[in-house]
Amino acid sequence: MPLQPGAIVGGYQVLGVLGSGGMGTVYLARNPTLPRRDALKVLSAELSVDPEFRARFEREANLAAGLDHPNIVAVYNRGEENGQLWIAMQFVEGTDAAEEARKGPSIMTAQRALRIVSEVGKGLDYAHRRGLLHRDVKPANFLLSQSAGEDERVFLTDFGVAKSAEDGQDLTATGQFMATVAYASPEQLTGEALDHRSDIYSLGCAFFRLLTGQNPYPATAPALVMMGHLNDPPPRVSPLRPDLPPALDHVIAKVMAKNPADRYGSCREFVRDAEAAMYGTQRGYHAPPPGYSTDPRVSINGFGPRSPETAARLARTEPVLSTTKPKSRRPWIIGAAVVVAVVAAAGIFFAVQGGGSSPSTPGGDQLSQVRSKYPQFDGKTVTAFNVGDSTLSVDLTPSDQSKFLQAIGFRYNDNYKAVGDEKSPRQLSYAGLTDTSHTDVIMVLRTDSQAGNGGLRGVPAALLASSATIVVVDDPATIQAFQVWTDQSTAALVDKMVPTIAKSVK
Numbered sequence: 220m221p222l223q224p225g226a227i228v229g230g231y232q233v234l235g236v237l238g239s240g241g242m243g244t245v246y247l248a249r250n251p252t253l254p255r256r257d258a259l260k261v262l263s264a265e266l267s268v269d270p271e272f273r274a275r276f277e278r279e280a281n282l283a284a285g286l287d288h289p290n291i292v293a294v295y296n297r298g299e300e301n302g303q304l305w306i307a308m309q310f311v312e313g314t315d316a317a318e319e320a321r322k323g324p325s326i327m328t329a330q331r332a333l334r335i336v337s338e339v340g341k342g343l344d345y346a347h348r349r350g351l352l353h354r355d356v357k358p359a360n361f362l363l364s365q366s367a368g369e370d371e372r373v374f375l376t377d378f379g380v381a382k383s384a385e386d387g388q389d390l391t392a393t394g395q396f397m398a399t400v401a402y403a404s405p406e407q408l409t410g411e412a413l414d415h416r417s418d419i420y421s422l423g424c425a426f427f428r429l430l431t432g433q434n435p436y437p438a439t440a441p442a443l444v445m446m447g448h449l450n451d452p453p454p455r456v457s458p459l460r461p462d463l464p465p466a467l468d469h470v471i472a473k474v475m476a477k478n479p480a481d482r483y484g485s486c487r488e489f490v491r492d493a494e495a496a497m498y499g500t501q502r503g504y505h506a507p508p509p510g511y512s513t514d515p516r517v518s519i520n521g522f523g524p525r526s527p528e529t530a531a532r533l534a535r536t537e538p539v540l541s542t543t544k545p546k547s548r549r550p551w552i553i554g555a556a557v558v559v560a561v562v563a564a565a566g567i568f569f570a571v572q573g574g575g576s577s578p579s580t581p582g583g584d585q586l587s588q589v590r591s592k593y594p595q596f597d598g599k600t601v602t603a604f605n606v607g608d609s610t611l612s613v614d615l616t617p618s619d620q621s622k623f624l625q626a627i628g629f630r631y632n633d634n635y636k637a638v639g640d641e642k643s644p645r646q647l648s649y650a651g652l653t654d655t656s657h658t659d660v661i662m663v664l665r666t667d668s669q670a671g672n673g674g675l676r677g678v679p680a681a682l683l684a685s686s687a688t689i690v691v692v693d694d695p696a697t698i699q700a701f702q703v704w705t706d707q708s709t710a711a712l713v714d715k716m717v718p719t720i721a722k723s724v725k
Contacts, residue, residue: 222246222261228305229298231259242266247310257295258310267303276304282351290342292362292376311374313364320358320429329463331371332429333493335361338373340422340486347415347485353377354413356421357402358428400441400448401434405477408445410705416479419486423474426493430467431459435475440666442695443607445703449477450642466496585713589627593721596628602635602655603662604682605644605702606670611679612644619704623712624662632658655685660724664701665693673719690723692716 221244226233230251237245237258243266248259266272280297287293296307316335320327339361343353353360355377362374404420406413424435435454436447453475455468470492476482483489590597601624603614613635614620620643621631634654637643655661661682669677670693682689692698697719700711 228259228261228300229296229307231257231307233259248307250307256310258292258308260306260308261300262304262306264303267299273304280306282349286346286349286351288342288345290338290373290375291346292374308376309374311362311364311372311376313362315359316361316363316425316429317358319363320432323432324460327429327432329430329460329497332426333490333497334371335363335373335429336422336426336493337490339375339425340490342375343415343418343422344486347418352413352415353418353421354407355399355402356418356425357399358425359399361425400444401428401436403445403448404479405449406479408448408703408705410707414479416482416484419483419489420475420479422486423471423482423489426474427454427456427471430456430463433459438607438666439668440607440695440698442699442702443610443666445699446644449703464496464499467493470496585709586626589713589717593628593717593724595724596720599629599659599724600632600657601629601660601662602632602658602687603664603701604647606663606665606667606678606682608667611647613647615641615643615645618643619708620701623701623709627713627717629660634658655682655687658685658687660720661685661687661689662720663689663691664698665691666695666698688723690720692719 221236221239222228222233224233224235228246228248231248232251234247234249234256237247239245243260243262246259246261248257250257262276266276277297280294284294284297292311293309294306295309298305316327316332320332339356343356346353353375356375360375360377362376363371364374365371400408402421402424404413404417407417427435434444436444436451438444438447453472456463456471457465457468470489473481473492474483474489483492603620603624605612605614615635615637616631616633617637625631634657635645637645663678663682665678667677670691673691673693675683675689675691678689678691692701694715697712697715700708701716
């Protein structure tokens with residue numbers, strides 16, 4: 220329940236709610252000693268009692284409080300009240316880039332979008348040089364403020380829950396994933412080592428959203444969005460905004476490359492190329508020069524080695540892009556002041572369940588116990604289909620998904636073998652014929668709008684017509700664990716998916 224006006228937290232008097240998110244609630248509060256109003260973020264009780272998060276919060280809040288940059292919301296103080304952690308930050312009166320983007324391209328013009336990303340990039344480069352990652356870069360965290368007669372100011376907020384680049388992964392020990400999936404990098408989603416290029420990927424996603432009005436991978440189910448980041452080519456601006464220079468497609472392809480080594484090395488480089496693509500010339504990004512070195516007291520780890528399966532899944536994929544010469548664009552003139560009092564609340568909390576090992580590695584007792592407990596799986600042929608709204612795909616062999624099903628006793632349908640370098644899953648025609656022969660069990664993983672309670676309503680007729688046993692899986696966490704493979708997937712699936720299969724397969 221939100222705090223009521225008049226409540227006191229750490230000496231700050233709550234004046235009202237500014238916003239809320241999965242990580243907590245942001246309040247407008249009166250500073251206890253100075254004649255000003257601050258933004259007070261009170262983190263959720265669930266996070267506040269997590270020992271690992273508390274330790275990280277205290278360490279990283281101290282680092283964030285040391286950031287002093289005109290494009291970063293200042294962190295003033297932090298503490299604890301009645302068992303809940305809180306952060307006091309600079310209050311920015313205005314709006315945010317996500318809200319402005321929803322108003323369409325007449326308000327969020329391409330020139331304005333580029334300027335916002337440029338200003339955010341300056342703040343990010345500054346933080347990266349000090350060994351601090353943001354890890355939740357998104358338009359809702361780009362605060363915009365403008366006073367009469369002044370240019371629009373841009374602030375990057377939510378550094379209060381940032382992390383050191385020396386921290387290895389974006390998953391806590393309890394499996395909590397601290398990012399917004401629509402803008403998360405592939406390495407964030409797979410729980411691998413992060414460096415500054417993860418933030419740069421997210422900034423590229425945000426730029427795409429500001430330019431086009433839609434997320435890079437605009438599926439409604441989080442699992443499908445994650446699959447887009449992991450498997451699909453970087454999106455193109457030109458089909459959605461044919462009025463913009465096609466050269467922007469090249470910029471997005473590089474900033475959103477699956478492999479961090481193929482991305483820009485800094486936000487400065489990214490913005491420089493975006494300006495050249497949009498205006499036909501480099502217009503000067505006023506970040507410190509390249510020779511401005513990283514603080515020698517802080518090391519920024521490189522991107523760690525991947526498993527062969529992960530490396531194959533994250534192999535670089537780039538679209539064939541037009542080489543049309545970019546058109547010239549006139550500089551943008553800033554419009555009227557915006558006076559909506561909004562502060563972006565904390566980033567979205569997205570839970571990743573479970574813990575375990577990949578099926579490509581020895582599963583130990585866990586998978587052996589499954590085979591012993593459910594001997595009816597042994598030797599039966601299985602095929603896994605993914606069903607969304609008007610979308611249908613099938614998991615191929617070899618893949619992490621087929622290896623797991625084989626590890627618990629099934630044989631995977633040889634009719635769905637990957638051809639050459641083909642990546643799993645294979646897209647199928649929703650209305651066309653689907654080969655369900657030579658399979659005893661059909662797994663239907665549903666993320667469509669009619670999914671729920673294990674029902675068959677809305678399942679494609681081609682699957683229902685099969686004589687095979689149909690097993691419906693529509694629990695979002697289970698689907699996520701199956702479709703987006705991490706070290707936690709095996710344990711989550713043994714706990715969630717295997718009992719569901721056993722109810723139908725006798």
